[in-house]
Amino acid sequence: MANAEKPKSYREMSQQLEEIMEWFESGDIDIDEAIKKYEEATKLLDEMEKYLKTAENKIKKISTAK
Amino acid sequence: MQELVFTPADFVAAINQTLEFAYPSVIIEGEISSFKVSKNRWVYFDLKDEEASVRFFGTVYSLPGPLEDGMTVRVVGSPSLHARFGFSVNFRSILPVGEGELKKAADLLFKKLAAEGLFAPERKRPLPAIPQTIGLVTAADSAAAADFNKILNERWGGVEILLADVYVQGEQAPTQIVQAIEHINGLSEIPEVLVITRGGGSAEDLAAFNNERLVRAVAASRIPTLVAIGHEVDTSLSELAADLRASTPTNAAQLLVPDKKHEQIVLANVRLSIQQSLESVQKEALQEVKNQREFLSRHLTNLSANELEKIRSTRKLVKLYDPRALLKRGYALVSVNGKFVKSIAQVKTAERLSIKLADGTIKANVQEILKDG
Numbered sequence: 001m002a003n004a005e006k007p008k009s010y011r012e013m014s015q016q017l018e019e020i021m022e023w024f025e026s027g028d029i030d031i032d033e034a035i036k037k038y039e040e041a042t043k044l045l046d047e048m049e050k051y052l053k054t055a056e057n058k059i060k061k062i063s064t065a066k
Numbered sequence: 067m068q069e070l071v072f073t074p075a076d077f078v079a080a081i082n083q084t085l086e087f088a089y090p091s092v093i094i095e096g097e098i099s100s101f102k103v104s105k106n107r108w109v110y111f112d113l114k115d116e117e118a119s120v121r122f123f124g125t126v127y128s129l130p131g132p133l134e135d136g137m138t139v140r141v142v143g144s145p146s147l148h149a150r151f152g153f154s155v156n157f158r159s160i161l162p163v164g165e166g167e168l169k170k171a172a173d174l175l176f177k178k179l180a181a182e183g184l185f186a187p188e189r190k191r192p193l194p195a196i197p198q199t200i201g202l203v204t205a206a207d208s209a210a211a212a213d214f215n216k217i218l219n220e221r222w223g224g225v226e227i228l229l230a231d232v233y234v235q236g237e238q239a240p241t242q243i244v245q246a247i248e249h250i251n252g253l254s255e256i257p258e259v260l261v262i263t264r265g266g267g268s269a270e271d272l273a274a275f276n277n278e279r280l281v282r283a284v285a286a287s288r289i290p291t292l293v294a295i296g297h298e299v300d301t302s303l304s305e306l307a308a309d310l311r312a313s314t315p316t317n318a319a320q321l322l323v324p325d326k327k328h329e330q331i332v333l334a335n336v337r338l339s340i341q342q343s344l345e346s347v348q349k350e351a352l353q354e355v356k357n358q359r360e361f362l363s364r365h366l367t368n369l370s371a372n373e374l375e376k377i378r379s380t381r382k383l384v385k386l387y388d389p390r391a392l393l394k395r396g397y398a399l400v401s402v403n404g405k406f407v408k409s410i411a412q413v414k415t416a417e418r419l420s421i422k423l424a425d426g427t428i429k430a431n432v433q434e435i436l437k438d439g
Contacts, residue, residue, distance in 0.1 A: 010224065011196045017336065024343040031351040038344040045337050052326045052333075055223030059215065061206065064230045064249035065242070 010051050017044050074149075081147045094120060094155065095140045095163055101133055109157075113141060121154040130160055130240070131175035131278035138163045142237050159237045165269040172276040176303055179278075184285045185306045191290045193310055196323060197258035199226045201250040201289060203243055206231035210265040210294075210315040217319035222326055228257055234264035239274035244283040251288055259322065260289040262304065263315045266297040275302035284308055294318040393424035410435050 008016075020041045024034070072080065096113030103109050109126055111133075112119045122141060133139065143157035162171040179185065200218075204211045206229055218225065230246035233239040243262065250260060262284065264272075274280060275295045284291050285307040293305045294312035305311040312318035385391065389399065399422040400407040407413055413432050421428040 009196075009198055011194075011198075014196070021336065021340065024340060024347075029347050031347055034344055034347045038340060041340045042337070045333055045340075048333055049330065051224060052330055057215070057219055057223055057225045057227060059227045059229050061229050061231060062249070064232070064246040 008047070010048060010055075013044050013048050013051075017041060017048070020044075078147050078149050085145050085147070089145050091142060091144055091158075092155065093140060093142050095138065096120070098133060098137050098139055099135050101135050111135075113139070121152075122157050123151075123154040124157040127279070128158055128160065129278065130162070130273070131171055131276065131281075132178050133160065133162075133171065134174065137170060138167050159240075161237075161270070161273055163270075168269045168273055168276070172303060175276060175278055175281070176306075179281060179285075179303065179307070184281070185303075189285070189309075191309045193290050193292060193322070194258045196222070197225065199228065199255075199257035199259075200322065201228045201230070201257040201260040203230045203232055203246045203250070203260070203262045204264060204315075205234045208234065208265060210234075210263050213265070214261070214263055214315040214319050217316050218323060220325075221319065222323035225323065226257075228253075233274075235267060235271045235274055240277035240280045243274065244279050247280075247283045247287055256289050258289070260287055260291045261294070261318055261322070262291065262308070263294040263312075263318055264296070265315060266300065272296050272300055272302060275304040280304055281307045292318055292321065390424065393422065398423050410437060 020037050023029075023037060094113055096115050099112045099114050099119070101109075101111040103126060107126055109122075109124050109129060111122050113122060114120070122143065124143070140161050140163050141155065141157045142159045143155040145153070145155045147153050162168045176185075183189070202211070202214065204214070211229070215227070218227075228250065230250060232242040232246050234243070247260065247262070250257065264275075266272075272295055275293075281303045284293060284304045290310075291308040292310045292312055293302075293308035294315050294317060295302045295305055296314075298313040301311075310321065312321050393399070401420045401422070402413055402417055405412070407419070413419065413435065415432050415435060417432045419430050419432060421430060
């Protein structure tokens with residue numbers, strides 16, 4: 001993958017997934033493209049599910065006194 | 067013993083030293099009178115009761131918001147003797163006393179800031195969907211912080227929280243919170259949303275969030291703000307100035323991030339729906355291939371039927387031209403020396419002819435040649 005070094009945010013993945021779903025709903029669909037899009041969507045779904053299962057919040061205390 | 071004689075300046079210095087030692091900080095509660103702001107900067111008023119009146123002096127910076135005569139307030143400050151203007155208490159903070167007074171002060175501030183458009187709905191910005199970084203301004207070991215973090219952890223992961231630990235009540239609260247807001251807004255990498263929260267408390271406990279400087283700092287934040295103060299029923303001016311208000315710290319976490327359990331169900335549905343979409347596309351494509359195959363085969367059948375018909379009529383035609391059919395009808399083929407005779411010029415008298423009929427051949431000699439006409 002081209003941007004493997006920086007993991008996509010959940011929001012970005014969510015947007016990409018939405019675009020694919022819209023594409024599927026647009027009608028007039030080419031089957032080769034459909035298979036490609038389906039694979040893309042599956043990969044995104046896998047990554048998103050992994051994120052939901054593993055991501056943890058981090059708290060960093062900062063000093064703000066002047 | 068010699069009597070101690072002061073110069074006026076020495077005396078002022080001595081009194082101030084004594085005051086500083088005896089009363090480094092005093093809290094005085096009373097009714098405001100002769101409230102006056104000079105040059106938008108200097109504030110003068112008296113606090114009085116039935117028997118006495120004390121002068122106060124300070125800057126607008128230390129005011130909680132607009133005040134007026136007749137309000138009962140609690141003032142924190144240091145008494146001092148000014149070299150020219152005499153005795154006064156330099157105030158550091160002022161807080162209206164009692165629910166009624168606090169409300170009156172908040173109403174005054176609300177009117178002032180509303181007139182400036184600080185609470186206008188068109189100022190509100192949307193919060194980012196699923197923020198990756200959150201600036202959190204609260205008391206770090208408070209129940210509010212614990213509730214917020216607990217709900218955030220239950221609902222979502224992968225969020226970085228920058229926590230600014232501040233007093234959320236008392237004299238220092240407004241200044242600390244304002245500093246925290248300004249500090250976070252000044253970071254080179256600002257968080258996507260700024261949350262300011264504290265749990266429930268008395269009107270006095272929550273008063274910091276009706277402080278003018280704090281309300282203005284919330285409104286001025288370049289980071290979208292979510293403010294949740296106290297319980298459902300409490301509404302502070304800071305909340306009104308925020309882009310979004312949450313009823314409680316728990317509610318703030320709920321408004322910020324989706325619930326991952328719900329999101330997992332959504333993803334499962336999306337997976338199913340995309341799978342179905344692909345299947346239906348495949349089905350359609352298959353049907354299309356089938357239709358084309360049928361069309362072609364029908365076309366081919368038509369084609370071959372036509373061809374067959376053509377062949378049949380040609381065959382008929384060919385049959386018509388078959389010389390044997392003519393022979394059967396009584397015609398004869400005459401040849402001499404292996405060549406068909408088409409003209410009397412080809413033959414001579416006494417030559418031997420071969421006459422082919424349908425069922426055999428007659429050999430004959432030419433006796434006479436007669437030309438037609």
